Amino acid sequence: MLLAGASVSKLYSPLFHSINFTSINANVTLIKLQDKFKKRLQKAALELFGVSLEQLSAEIPPKPELGDLAFPVSFELAKLIKQSTGNKVAPRTIAEQLKEKLAAADEVSRIEVAGAGYLNIFFDRAQLLSAFAAVPPPAIDDASIDALVVRPKQMVEHTSINPNKAAHIGHVRNAVLGDTFVRVLKTAGNAVEVQNYIDNTGVQVADVVVGFKHIEPMTLDEIKNLDRSLPADRSFDYYCWDLYTKVGLFYRDDDPNGQPNPEKLKLRTDILHALEEGTNPTAELADYVATRNVECILDTMERLGIRYDLLARESEILHLHFWDRAFQLMKYEGVIRLETEGKSKGCWVMPFESHTGTDEHEADKIIVRSNGTVTYTGKDIAYQLWKLGHLGLDFNYRPFRKYADGHVAWVTTAEPNSEVLPEVPRPDFGGGVTVYNVIDSRQSYPQEIVARGVAALLPELGRNASVHLAYEMVALSPSACAELGIELSNEDRAKPYIEMSGRKGLGVKADDLIDRLETDALREVEARHPDLTADEKAATASEIAVGALRYFLLKFTRNSVIAFDFKEALSFEGETGPYCQYAAVRANSIFRKLDRESLVDAERLILRAGGDAEIRETVAQALSGEAGTEIWSLVMLAQRFDEVVAQCAASAEPANLAKYAFNLARAFNLFYHRHRIIAEEDLTKKAVLIVAANIARRQLTSALATLGISVPERM
RNA sequence: GCACGCGUAGCUCAGUUGGAUAGAGCGUUUGACUUCGAAUCAAAAGGUCGCAGGUUCGAGCCCUGCCGCGUGCACCA
Numbered sequence: 180m181l182l183a184g185a186s187v188s189k190l191y192s193p194l195f196h197s198i199n200f201t202s203i204n205a206n207v208t209l210i211k212l213q214d215k216f217k218k219r220l221q222k223a224a225l226e227l228f229g230v231s232l233e234q235l236s237a238e239i240p241p242k243p244e245l246g247d248l249a250f251p252v253s254f255e256l257a258k259l260i261k262q263s264t265g266n267k268v269a270p271r272t273i274a275e276q277l278k279e280k281l282a283a284a285d286e287v288s289r290i291e292v293a294g295a296g297y298l299n300i301f302f303d304r305a306q307l308l309s310a311f312a313a314v315p316p317p318a319i320d321d322a323s324i325d326a327l328v329v330r331p332k333q334m335v336e337h338t339s340i341n342p343n344k345a346a347h348i349g350h351v352r353n354a355v356l357g358d359t360f361v362r363v364l365k366t367a368g369n370a371v372e373v374q375n376y377i378d379n380t381g382v383q384v385a386d387v388v389v390g391f392k393h394i395e396p397m398t399l400d401e402i403k404n405l406d407r408s409l410p411a412d413r414s415f416d417y418y419c420w421d422l423y424t425k426v427g428l429f430y431r432d433d434d435p436n437g438q439p440n441p442e443k444l445k446l447r448t449d450i451l452h453a454l455e456e457g458t459n460p461t462a463e464l465a466d467y468v469a470t471r472n473v474e475c476i477l478d479t480m481e482r483l484g485i486r487y488d489l490l491a492r493e494s495e496i497l498h499l500h501f502w503d504r505a506f507q508l509m510k511y512e513g514v515i516r517l518e519t520e521g522k523s524k525g526c527w528v529m530p531f532e533s534h535t536g537t538d539e540h541e542a543d544k545i546i547v548r549s550n551g552t553v554t555y556t557g558k559d560i561a562y563q564l565w566k567l568g569h570l571g572l573d574f575n576y577r578p579f580r581k582y583a584d585g586h587v588a589w590v591t592t593a594e595p596n597s598e599v600l601p602e603v604p605r606p607d608f609g610g611g612v613t614v615y616n617v618i619d620s621r622q623s624y625p626q627e628i629v630a631r632g633v634a635a636l637l638p639e640l641g642r643n644a645s646v647h648l649a650y651e652m653v654a655l656s657p658s659a660c661a662e663l664g665i666e667l668s669n670e671d672r673a674k675p676y677i678e679m680s681g682r683k684g685l686g687v688k689a690d691d692l693i694d695r696l697e698t699d700a701l702r703e704v705e706a707r708h709p710d711l712t713a714d715e716k717a718a719t720a721s722e723i724a725v726g727a728l729r730y731f732l733l734k735f736t737r738n739s740v741i742a743f744d745f746k747e748a749l750s751f752e753g754e755t756g757p758y759c760q761y762a763a764v765r766a767n768s769i770f771r772k773l774d775r776e777s778l779v780d781a782e783r784l785i786l787r788a789g790g791d792a793e794i795r796e797t798v799a800q801a802l803s804g805e806a807g808t809e810i811w812s813l814v815m816l817a818q819r820f821d822e823v824v825a826q827c828a829a830s831a832e833p834a835n836l837a838k839y840a841f842n843l844a845r846a847f848n849l850f851y852h853r854h855r856i857i858a859e860e861d862l863t864k865k866a867v868l869i870v871a872a873n874i875a876r877r878q879l880t881s882a883l884a885t886l887g888i889s890v891p892e893r894m
Numbered sequence: 895g896c897a898c899g900c901g902u903a904g905c906u907c908a909g910u911u912g913g914a915u916a917g918a919g920c921g922u923u924u925g926a927c928u929u930c931g932a933a934u935c936a937a938a939a940g941g942u943c944g945c946a947g948g949u950u951c952g953a954g955c956c957c958u959g960c961c962g963c964g965u966g967c968a969c970c971a
Contacts (some may be wrong), residue, residue: 224939236910236911236912236913238910238913238914239910240914241914241915241917242914243912246934249914251912251952252915253911254913254951254952258950258951259952269951270951293914294913294914295914295951295952296951297913297914330912341971376971381970381971382971383971384968385907395969439961463914522969522971525969538953545968545969547969548969549969550969552969554968554969554970554971555970555971556971558971568941620898620899620965620966621897621965621969622966623897623898623965624898624967625967625971627898649966651899651900651964651965652965674964675963675964676964679926683929703933706932707933723933734907734908734919735907735908736907736908737906738899738900739900739906740899740900740916740964740965742906744906746920747906747919747920750919750920750933751932751933753918753919753920753933754907754918754919754920755919757917757933757934758933758934760933760936761933762934763930764931764933765930765931766930768930768931769932771930772930773930804941815952822910823910824911830911833906835910836909836911838908838918841918841919842918844916845906847920848934849935851930851931851934851935851937852926852934852936852941854933855929855930858929858930872930883956893931894931894933
């Protein structure tokens with residue numbers, strides 16, 4: 180439901196897409212135009228000054244009166260000319276010469292030299308509006324595109340929550356960031372595989388098993404009965420959340436500040452060994468607990484429109500001997516070495532020369548312990564090798580969950596031939612050309628080791644095949660702690676924010692927050708639209724809640740710590756998701772009320788402006804002056820969507836897109852206030868307004884869809 | 895100690911890879927609903943871009959040194 184193509188194409192009336200009224204290429208985009216001018220400038224620079232420009236930056240002028248596109252190229256050229264000839268030439272003079280040399284393109288009305296030497300380009304507004312109006316909406320259809328070409332696969336791992344408790348907002352930041360990046364990559368035309376790593380045999384699951392076996396204590400059947408008896412709003416993951424906190428206290432003999440009791444810690448170690456071993460009653464119990472938590476977490480994520488292609492489990496990495504293979508490869512390639520003396524005697528280590536060793540901190544990273552067991556980093560290298568398609572082993576797979584639209588999330592299994600969903604063919608998993616791991620920045624160091632280890636094994640792929648998509652944590656603001664009834668120590672009170680802790684049960688659970696958002700949204704919807712049915716109200720409230728939460732988590736750049744505050748997160752006003760949705764809803768309401776004849780007339784008129792000089796002149800008139808410039812700048816901003824997506828994909832920073840969507844919504848709201856579209860009597864101006872509004876809502880809807888935010892019918 | 899990140903308006907944050915007069919939201923003050931929907935819009939006030947040097951036509955952005963804050967640096971995962 181959140182894929183851009185489906186919702187956009189329904190909204191946008193495809194009246195004349197098959198007819199070309201325009202004299203210029205209907206597929207014109209701002210990116211293409213920009214490239215065209217870069218090439219011309221490079222050619223001109225070579226002809227005039229004998230200078231070849233490698234990199235040429237274009238920019239959007241600060242004000243629309245200064246043009247639509249600017250090149251500060253003359254400053255750079257002045258320097259280069261001085262270097263090669265020794266002559267000092269004023270940037271303005273250079274700009275004037277370049278201007279003369281640039282043959283005006285069809286899409287351009289004029290070129291000006293401004294300031295100290297900027298080359299400012301003014302587009303032919305009527306011509307381009309006509310071209311933009313003719314551009315069909317991007318039809319993103321995974322199936323049809325996949326059938327046509329085999330594209331290199333981008334791989335994104337995100338969420339990866341330890342399956343021993345409910346998700347909190349820190350986990351949601353990871354999932355929303357990852358999911359949005361996946362949407363960005365897809366919108367940019369990439370094939371993407373989404374993985375969620377399930378550490379079902381780790382310490383955290385072992386801890387909850389300790390709780391079930393030694394605190395409760397319960398058998399597997401009793402746990403199943405308990406699970407069935409739990410209410411929907413206090414489900415199994417919530418129960419485990421509380422139990423996990425109890426286990427932490429249990430280890431310390433119920434004294435939060437006490438030392439762990441070694442005998443009780445041994446219970447954990449024993450269970451951990453049983454889990455790694457597999458095929459025993461404890462492992463079976465743990466599997467139930469982990470699987471149920473995964474199901475609950477997937478339910479939570481689906482409320483936010485987040486889905487997966489594959490759940491890769493640690494149990495299979497162990498049982499299918501991924502590590503053994505990786506170990507062989509690393510020894511063979513000499514990436515690790517066996518230490519024969521010193522502190523790490525008997526361990527296999529990876530040399531890490533950038534860190535100089537001190538007494539306290541070892542320079543080299545231990546991959547295999549002296550007792551022969553592998554560290555987490557070692558297992559991660561094996562998994563990363565598989566992701567890149569270079570391990571030489573594969574998982575077995577079975578379907579885990581079938582979503583309402585038929586999409587299937589698969590899970591790894593040790594059992595061969597487990598595929599029991601013949602109507603859904605299994606995709607080929609793994610073999611990504613680039614692997615993005617969405618993991619918080621506290622794990623930068625181990626992630627660096629994994630990436631280097633893999634790069635050392637696979638020099639042909641290199642360091643850039645593994646990308647750590649790092650982000651800062653979500654912490655609790657002091658006021659959020661107060662609202663949650665958390666008592667703070669004096670030490671914590673002095674801090675600007677408090678780190679969340681699953682172990683201490685310190686955090687805002689994702690479902691609780693979504694519930695609150697939905698309740699607040701529902702109250703507003705009921706006040707504004709009492710005529711809607713209960714189902715419609717609930718669905719709208721849900722869309723608003725998702726918009727608010729996703730936008731809140733995306734508006735911050737990745738390396739900014741979010742000090743979570745209820746007031747900000749629950750806001751529907753200002754720079755928020757609902758603000759953006761509201762702008763799109765208003766835009767849609769115009770087209771709902773607009774009679775079809777007006778729409779058809781408007782599109783026909785604007786499309787004909789491309790070829791008919793007389794019509795073009797009247798359209799140009801409507802787009803001139805202060806009011807016209809304001810309309811035009813809305814169109815220009817809307818048309819930058821592709822460029823923003825491309826930049827977002829390259830920088831792996833979804834916050835750019837969030838800011839863009841907000842700015843576009845803001846520009847539209849301004850436009851909306853300034854112009855009465857339906858009541859406009861000047862038919863040319865009305866046509867311009869209709870087409871501009873249509874372009875703006877089309878692009879805003881696409882931008883929001885890429886953020887995973889849908890546009891309600893009403894709100 | 896070492897590595898990485900951060901420091902921009904009262905608060906929370908952007909800043910298009912070095913470009914034109916540093917921008918948003920919240921909060922404060924003031925104004926706008928008989929209208930395609932006010933979850934909106936307009937206006938005002940608010941800045942030594944942590945400090946000091948340097949690089950150049952140009953620095954919030956790059957370099958060096960300080961100051962302050964955060965996070966890592968396990969034979970844990």
